[in-house]
Amino acid sequence: MADSNRHWLLAERPTGFPDMECFELVVSEVPEPSEDEVLVRTRYLSVDPYMRGRMRDTESYADPWDVGEPMKAAVVGVVVESRNPRFDAGDIVAGNLHWADYVTAPGYRLVRVDPDLAPISTALGVLGMPGRTAYFGTLDVAEVRPGDTVLVTAAAGAVGSVVGQLAKLSGCRVVGIAGSESKLEFITEECGMDAGTNYKVETVHDAIGETCPDGVDVYFDNVGGEITNSAFRHLTVGARVAVCGQIALYNAEGFPTGPRKLGTLITKRAWVEGFLVSDFDPRREEATRRLAQWVGSGDIAYRETITGGLENAPEAFLDLFKGENIAKQLVDVG
Amino acid sequence: MADSNRHWLLAERPTGFPDMECFELVVSEVPEPSEDEVLVRTRYLSVDPYMRGRMRDTESYADPWDVGEPMKAAVVGVVVESRNPRFDAGDIVAGNLHWADYVTAPGYRLVRVDPDLAPISTALGVLGMPGRTAYFGTLDVAEVRPGDTVLVTAAAGAVGSVVGQLAKLSGCRVVGIAGSESKLEFITEECGMDAGTNYKVETVHDAIGETCPDGVDVYFDNVGGEITNSAFRHLTVGARVAVCGQIALYNAEGFPTGPRKLGTLITKRAWVEGFLVSDFDPRREEATRRLAQWVGSGDIAYRETITGGLENAPEAFLDLFKGENIAKQLVDVG
Numbered sequence: 001m002a003d004s005n006r007h008w009l010l011a012e013r014p015t016g017f018p019d020m021e022c023f024e025l026v027v028s029e030v031p032e033p034s035e036d037e038v039l040v041r042t043r044y045l046s047v048d049p050y051m052r053g054r055m056r057d058t059e060s061y062a063d064p065w066d067v068g069e070p071m072k073a074a075v076v077g078v079v080v081e082s083r084n085p086r087f088d089a090g091d092i093v094a095g096n097l098h099w100a101d102y103v104t105a106p107g108y109r110l111v112r113v114d115p116d117l118a119p120i121s122t123a124l125g126v127l128g129m130p131g132r133t134a135y136f137g138t139l140d141v142a143e144v145r146p147g148d149t150v151l152v153t154a155a156a157g158a159v160g161s162v163v164g165q166l167a168k169l170s171g172c173r174v175v176g177i178a179g180s181e182s183k184l185e186f187i188t189e190e191c192g193m194d195a196g197t198n199y200k201v202e203t204v205h206d207a208i209g210e211t212c213p214d215g216v217d218v219y220f221d222n223v224g225g226e227i228t229n230s231a232f233r234h235l236t237v238g239a240r241v242a243v244c245g246q247i248a249l250y251n252a253e254g255f256p257t258g259p260r261k262l263g264t265l266i267t268k269r270a271w272v273e274g275f276l277v278s279d280f281d282p283r284r285e286e287a288t289r290r291l292a293q294w295v296g297s298g299d300i301a302y303r304e305t306i307t308g309g310l311e312n313a314p315e316a317f318l319d320l321f322k323g324e325n326i327a328k329q330l331v332d333v334g
Numbered sequence: 335m336a337d338s339n340r341h342w343l344l345a346e347r348p349t350g351f352p353d354m355e356c357f358e359l360v361v362s363e364v365p366e367p368s369e370d371e372v373l374v375r376t377r378y379l380s381v382d383p384y385m386r387g388r389m390r391d392t393e394s395y396a397d398p399w400d401v402g403e404p405m406k407a408a409v410v411g412v413v414v415e416s417r418n419p420r421f422d423a424g425d426i427v428a429g430n431l432h433w434a435d436y437v438t439a440p441g442y443r444l445v446r447v448d449p450d451l452a453p454i455s456t457a458l459g460v461l462g463m464p465g466r467t468a469y470f471g472t473l474d475v476a477e478v479r480p481g482d483t484v485l486v487t488a489a490a491g492a493v494g495s496v497v498g499q500l501a502k503l504s505g506c507r508v509v510g511i512a513g514s515e516s517k518l519e520f521i522t523e524e525c526g527m528d529a530g531t532n533y534k535v536e537t538v539h540d541a542i543g544e545t546c547p548d549g550v551d552v553y554f555d556n557v558g559g560e561i562t563n564s565a566f567r568h569l570t571v572g573a574r575v576a577v578c579g580q581i582a583l584y585n586a587e588g589f590p591t592g593p594r595k596l597g598t599l600i601t602k603r604a605w606v607e608g609f610l611v612s613d614f615d616p617r618r619e620e621a622t623r624r625l626a627q628w629v630g631s632g633d634i635a636y637r638e639t640i641t642g643g644l645e646n647a648p649e650a651f652l653d654l655f656k657g658e659n660i661a662k663q664l665v666d667v668g
Contacts, residue, residue, distance in 0.1 A: 061601050224596055243596045260592045262558055263580045265608030272606040274599030 005030045006310055007100030008071045014055055017251045017321065022055065023071065023314040033083045033104045040077040040093060040103055040110070042310070042333040046124040047073065047317040048158075052250040061276055071099040071313075076113055076123045077333075087112075094123045099313050101333060117292050125158050125328030126302035127291050133244060133277040134162035135287040139170070141275045142218045142242040146171030149212050151231055154222035155193065156183035158328040159244060162291075163220050164193045165300045172218070175211045177204065177227060179323040186326055190301045205230040215239070223248045225258070232261050235268045243274040251321060303327035309334070339364045340644055341434030342405045348389055351585045351655065356389065357405065357648040367438045373415040374427060374437055374444070376644070376667040380408040380458040381651040382492075386584040405433040405647075410447055410457045411667075421446075428457045433647050435667060451626050459492050459662030460636035461625050467578060467611040468496035469621040473504070475609045476552045476576040480505030483546050485565055488556035489527065490517035492662040493578060496625075497554050498527045499634045506552070509545045511538065511561060513657040520660055524635045539564040549573070557582045559592070566595050569602045577608040585655060637661035643668070 004027050011024035033039045054065045054072070065072065075097040079087050084107035087093065093110040097103045113123045125131060138144055150167040154160040155176025164174045164187060175195045176187040184196035197207040204227050208216065215236035221228055224246030235241070249256045265272065280287070294300040305325040307316035313331045320329055338361050345358035367373045388399045388406070399406065409431040413421050418441035421427065429444040431437045447457045459465060472478055484501040488494040489510025498508045498521060509529045510521040518530035531541040538561050542550065549570035555562055558580030583590045599606065614621070628634040639659040641650035647665045654663055
């Protein structure tokens with residue numbers, strides 16, 4: 001075990017697009033676990049778009065992070081020392097911990113990860129929060145049905161790529177929107193989606209018209225903004241919209257505006273629902289078990305974009321907003 | 335029977351707020367019914383906000399009206415001559431007919447109105463389309479539950495006043511927003527709503543905060559625009575929004591913009607649904623029967639604002655957008 005520990009702090013709150021000034025890497029001693037705690041050596045940490053919201057000092061579904069406090073993240077790691085009877089040294093665990101080499105945590109904040117089920121990194125992606133978000137969002141919120149045309153944005157992302165595959169498993173026709181040719185290749189060739197649109201080179205409104213000639217029955221929104229304007233114009237009568245994320249707006253200053261769409265909802269008798277994966281926590285086991293089965297059988301493909309080194313975590317986070325990652329963006333802490 | 339018939343034509347499409355140039359009154363002979371048709375003498379005609387949409391040349395849930403063609407309206411009237419075996423002279427009927435003294439219509443386009451149930455004018459209001467809109471919107475779309483705080487806009491209108499009373503019957507706490515002191519008196523004293531806000535003199539955001547201190551569980555939206563912005567800011571976690579009308583925007587030129595609200599739906603895990611009463615046509619009898627029972631028992635109060643004379647129909651219609659009417663606006667054609 002190393003005798004020093006690195007961790008990232010929130011140095012200042014960003015305005016608009018965050019930059020490196022927002023983060024500070026500090027070095028301290030490796031902490032000692034108290035009674036009932038374990039010491040975890042981070043193996044992978046997850047960077048996610050929702051973290052942009054936690055850097056903001058406004059009320060939301062989770063408290064904002066404090067300036068000068070550690071950056072938080074879902075982490076998978078190895079127990080190196082345990083003072084909790086439920087865990088032994090060597091166990092693989094996951095939890096909401098820190099952007100750090102080492103962290104101590106009480107046992108109740110950790111879940112055990114089965115390394116025989118799949119590579120442990122998947123506990124942060126396809127078998128973790130993003131996979132469960134896709135599972136509940138597609139099956140419970142959007143309620144996809146066989147024959148639906150499903151449009152998903154950020155379709156090559158950690159959530160979107162699983163949404164598209166769950167919709168395919170449910171008998172839907174699936175069209176994905178993503179921002180590069182390699183992402184389109186991933187969603188159509190590996191994830192089996194029926195068509196893809198590169199929003200950076202195509203006119204999205206026209207492209208949706210071509211790829212969804214009978215309209216959009218289910219729109220799974222990960223991005224918001226202009227693409228969502230176009231998607232709403234193609235909704236069918238009785239369409240459903242699951243609102244999962246709004247990454248296009250997370251770095252906006254002030255309150256973003258756009259066309260008022262409630263009138264469209266009347267005309268289309270459509271239905272829009274926002275959701276948070278945490279509301280489905282009582283069904284966490286169900287989602288993990290089924291996703292693991294589909295990953296095991298090859299029905300759900302997954303990919304990870306892995307950045308090496310804790311020192312590069314801020315860059316990996318910032319890359320999310322530039323669309324650099326395909327599927328799950330992780331940091332390999334080593 | 336008179337030997338001449340007056341009817342209003344759509345003379346030109348409005349841009350922005352319509353004026354009298356949009357309407358033309360023409361006089362012709364009283365039409366003769368063909369086989370299977372009846373000749374109806376109009377008794378009351380209904381003017382409704384949705385008609386503004388029909389004057390516009392854009393695709394919607396109903397075809398636009400043609401310039402030079404008759405203005406259409408829900409009408410209740412008396413059969414003066416019948417060539418249809420289902421109807422006799424003297425029968426009271428309702429249907430989507432014209433802004434006219436007389437009109438012929440095939441029997442299948444008419445429903446019989448029972449004059450013993452309630453005054454026949456109610457077939458255009460509390461027992462007609464607006465009453466059914468409130469019934470299905472409140473009970474089926476918004477799914478109000480006992481204990482909910484329900485906020486309704488245009489609360490003194492033909493739909494809103496019934497929404498508020500159905501929500502009270504369902505065990506909810508109800509707050510209405512309306513545009514005059516006499517409207518507030520109507521909704522609180524006659525309709526039994528718990529509180530009211532005059533949006534023309536109060537700051538709506540603050541007023542909602544005061545009248546709904548625990549937030550808004552159900553928002554029944556008849557107006558859209560700025561008031562709806564404020565309502566969304568007060569939604570509780572798990573709130574439901576029924577989108578029924580957007581009268582604040584119907585005269586807008588171009589596409590109105592406002593704050594993007596999908597992010598709020600995530601934070602609040604809220605649910606927004608637009609609806610049209612016509613989708614519930616198979617359950618028309620159920621709604622009419624129950625509403626008639628509540629009107630008969632005094633559990634639902636209603637009011638009508640009646641403008642005399644077919645010649646004043648355009649003015650009665652334009653007054654809707656100035657908020658002149660309390661509850662159902664009718665034209666008494668005599």
